[in-house]
Amino acid sequence: MSFSEYFPIWNKLTVEHQRRILDVTDFQKVKSGTILHDGSPECLGMILVRSGQLRAYLLSEEGREVTITRFFEMDICLFTAACVMPSMQFDIFIEAEKDTEFWVIPACMIGNLMEESLAIANYSRDLISSHFSELMWLMEQIMWRSFDKRLAKFLLEEAALEGTNSLRITHEKIANHMGTAREVVTRMLRYFQGEGMVKLTRGSVDLVDTKKLNALRGD
């Protein structure tokens, strides 16, 4: 599949805009662990994921993290084009969680296109609106949902994402995803183990009773 088949609103663009995008779009491959955006004022541009997985997260001064959203195949990331959107001011980090292939439309081109193309202006509004909705949801989870439910949900989602109930993940890493301390995660995982929901071994968490985890998760 080519760039134009991956780009969600390609057929809504004029031929002229399509040509200008193709002229400047760059294809890149990065290794798992690569930081694509580090909250600094410079930015890459709009990213369209071809394969792999990106993660957007916040980082506290003390080094704690919380995952805001993830980008998969055919997803578009606008956070990496924040430099051309003066109203998008926040320090977000984007890292490749897996080896990732993507296209980049440079930031300046995106800035120009948003001023010229109704399709791109509305599409970018939709993207930001859906991130906003996700963030509202996440905030509700963090503020009001008890941590046991959040952790059950996280483990089940990871299992679905990885296609296995045997997760190779450290407590530290889970804590980073959930914006909490490692000790909090370890304590809750031990409780889950005591309840027969998971089995803990060094560097991995096996989900042994997904039915019970699903009941705990509650939605």
Next chain:
Amino acid sequence: MSFSEYFPIWNKLTVEHQRRILDVTDFQKVKSGTILHDGSPECLGMILVRSGQLRAYLLSEEGREVTITRFFEMDICLFTAACVMPSMQFDIFIEAEKDTEFWVIPACMIGNLMEESLAIANYSRDLISSHFSELMWLMEQIMWRSFDKRLAKFLLEEAALEGTNSLRITHEKIANHMGTAREVVTRMLRYFQGEGMVKLTRGSVDLVDTKKLNALRGD
């Protein structure tokens, strides 16, 4: 001042769009305490505040609240037009915190205009982006900032907003704004009183050492 002088991007609109907006725009006055939007699927439309103050907040199942943002004179609220933006899906409440006068452009008209007008499409993207940025900031505060700093900041902002260091506000109300329990607020306010920063009387909080509160707030 008339509607067109309050509307931020009026001069970027075509005469035809201006006419269509004026044809359907409605002027309303509501009393302090009125709920304009209650998270239900129906919605009013885009609100342009002429005077007064609106508050957008989340409400948990247990009745806890947290303030997301506020709208003042000349601000535009798009949350009340979420029904025409499928990507904006969340349950937010909007209430008038003071007697408020505003114009409403009905939701269906806003939906049409976003599809037709580049100026409106981009302006609405900017609005949502800035709310997104605010929400990111708020989430960082909630997750990573100690509660004493957040409370000092809240009190100082309220004082600036009300134009007085003698705040008529209950601990319950502060707790609702900050998404926490009343006991947590009371405990911290008593600590502040012990430190000589505030003086507590029934139904009010007097800021007696704003210098110290500012130092605590830290930014």
